[in-house]
Amino acid sequence: MKVRVKFAKYGCMKFIGHLDVMRFFQKAIRRAGIDVAYSTGYSPHQIMSFASPLGVGMYSNGEYMDIEVRTSLDVRTSLEVRTSLEAKAPAENVLMPQMSSAEMCRRLNEVSVPGIEILSVKALPESAGNAMASVAAARYTVYFKDPALNFHFLDSCLEDFLAQPAIMVTKETKKGISQMDLRLGIYECRVTADGSLEFLVDASSGGNIKPALLINALWRFAGRKRLSYFAGQSYAQEEELPLIALQQVREETYTNTGTAESPVFVPLDEVGEEF
Incomplete structure (x- = not known):
């Protein structure tokens, strides 16, 4: 499942370049216990893309990162989400995320640092393009x-x-x-x-x-x-x-x-x- 993470970058973090921000999120995702998907091959890496690299020295209230998370059957998923997904597939075959978007947002903020705040986590439709191309x-x-x-x-x-x-x-x-x-x-x-x-x-x-x-x-x-x-x-x-x-x-x-x-x-x- 594709997930879009919105975050803010401010304070002393404005001096941190894009590559270091990417490395930070790779570690934060592991620490938050998010079951992120990895690429295949000799050197697997987290499937992740950013909308538009932010220049060093700039603040932002609207940065975006796309990740791909693994899914599993979860009977605790809210009725509203299950109902919307069941319209596309039989209930017994619906794959649900292992944690809610609110829980994922909370966990990422708990392992974050001053200057980076996770604002929202949303599931993307299959037809959505990646953040950078969008x-x-x-x-x-x-x-x-x-x-x-x-x-x-x-x-x-x-x-x-x-x-x-x-x-x-x-x-x-x-x-x-x-x-x-x-x-x-x-x-x-x-x-x-x-x-x-x-x-x-x-x-x-x-x-x-x-x-x-x-x-x-x-x-x-x-x-x-x-x-x-x-x-x-x-x-x-x-x-x-x-x-x-x-x-x-x-x-x-x-x-x-x-x-x-x-x-x-x-x-x-x-x-x-x-x-």
């Missing part, structure tokens, strides 16, 4: 670490920025430097009442927009407005806004249940159900 968009909140600073200098120019037919930026990839148009991948962008910058952008494998690309495009577009707004700040004259001055938070990761022309974004855990 990612279509992500929502971010960005704010200055210095509480005296904010993004209100964008209030008078954000509408003009989004009205551009194209927003070209230079993107560095493994294959070299290329040009990328951000405009089609920006679904929402606004400055909140408290001066934070909030945006919903394309996070798919084909058009992934990293927050830094959008932030620096806005920084350059603001031009004179940010020069006067940040008068006296050492980085006001710089072409790009030093990301060390900001705290980036990935609020949620979405899949698209609509079409490419008319997307309908829903959180990745909404395609599953508790068990």
Whole structure:
């Protein structure tokens, strides 16, 4: 059975890279006593995949991991879950998980560390794609670490920025430097009442927009407005806004249940159900 785990990453854990997070969960799953499935072959490993690796230094309230757990007959399973499964197979042949989603969530939190919190555990339908292939968009909140600073200098120019037919930026990839148009991948962008910058952008494998690309495009577009707004700040004259001055938070990761022309974004855990 495929299970999707949603978790938050914050505090000192923001400095832990993706590979170490993956190793942490491999150990946490064993310590929690979850009967996870392993791959076959000479070097078996837990069947596990992550939606989208989080950059070092970023917080997140919406990270996702898919695992595959073994199943067994369990007469203690709730009547609601059994009824829904019996619609697909005879009762005597229904394979049920060895523990409920609430129990799995509780056990993982008990063996977790400060900075990683399990938020939900959901069973996925067989038709669901894996977490990484399902990612279509992500929502971010960005704010200055210095509480005296904010993004209100964008209030008078954000509408003009989004009205551009194209927003070209230079993107560095493994294959070299290329040009990328951000405009089609920006679904929402606004400055909140408290001066934070909030945006919903394309996070798919084909058009992934990293927050830094959008932030620096806005920084350059603001031009004179940010020069006067940040008068006296050492980085006001710089072409790009030093990301060390900001705290980036990935609020949620979405899949698209609509079409490419008319997307309908829903959180990745909404395609599953508790068990």
